[in-house]
Amino acid sequence: MFDDKVCIITGAANGIGRNIAKSFHKEGAVIAFIDTDLDNGQKLLSDINGEETKHFFFHGNVGKEEELKSFINEVIKRYGKVDYLVNNACYSNKGLLTCCSYEEFNDVLRVGVTAPYYLTMLLKDHFNEGASIVNISSTRAKMSQRDTESYSAAKGGISALTHAMAMSLAGSARVNSISPGWIDTTNAENFSESDKLQHPSQRVGNPEDIARVVLFLCDPKSDFINGENITVDGGMSKKMIYHDDEGWRCTSR
Incomplete structure (x- = not known):
């Protein structure tokens, strides 16, 4: 189904992005990805290339306009057209309680919101028929812990950007988003029973x-899903929580 389809992924050297790249690779897709982590980016490229040379890693920062331009220019030079864009890259500079600065706050927005917009603009004339864009948002777009303003703002922004771009790209590319909840990217095995059982999926x-x-979402058979967000959090964001209900307690900060 994905044989020789060209898939661009941002922030693919580690965590969720790395797994997305490997999953597309298993399905026969061509992978082009950008990341600031040179060592792990090169390792991923080696892992998926094997004896092939069809995949492409660009060492760069999606928060910088010129590096995005260079990345996409090279992608178009190599492949001509693109089938999938997965906007995964983002990070946190925390927020109010740790005095995240003006520049620190805006840098998160450049990586998490501006880059997906700008990448899409650079690619909008280079999408193959049936193209799909998937933005990685977060449940933090709609719920928060303290001191998370920079990340929450970026995820709220990409959620809104998703339905806006879906309208602008009608007939050219579908645009959807995914909101992960607690995703273990470290292969940890020391979760407590409470960590697990608090999730309805346990x-x-x-x-x-x-x-x-x-x-x-990139499957052509999913072509009637557009402008949508899918929450993948084990049911946590649907769980109503009150003090002294089902073992939940609120204590003084």
Whole structure:
């Protein structure tokens, strides 16, 4: 189904992005990815290339306009057209309680919101028929812990960007987003029973949970799903929580 389809992924050297890249690779896709992590980016490229040379890693920062331009120019030079864009890259500079600065806050927005917009603009004339864009948002777009303003703002922004771009790209590319909850990207095995059982699905999520939904949204058979967000959080954001209900307690900060 994905044989020789060209898939661009941002932030693919580690975590969820790495698993998305490997999942597309298993399905026969060509992978082009950008990341600031040179060592792990090169390792991923080696892992998926094997004896092939068809995949492409660009060492760069999606928060910088010129590096995005250079990346996409090279992608178009190599492949001509693109089938899938997965906007995964983002990070946190925390927020109000740790005095995230003006520049620090805006840098998160450049990586998490501006880059997906700008990549899409650079690619909008180079999408193959049936193209699909998947933005990785977060449940933090609609719910928060303290001191998370920079990341929450970026995820709220990409959620809104998703339905806006879906309208602008009608007939050219579908645009959807995924909102992960707690996803373990470290292969940890020391979760407490409470960590797991607080989720209605009774486990912590893993990157494969997100990769499967990315592939589902890019499947041509999913072509009536557009401008939508799919939450993948084991049911946590649907769980109503009150003090002294089902063992939940609120204590003084």
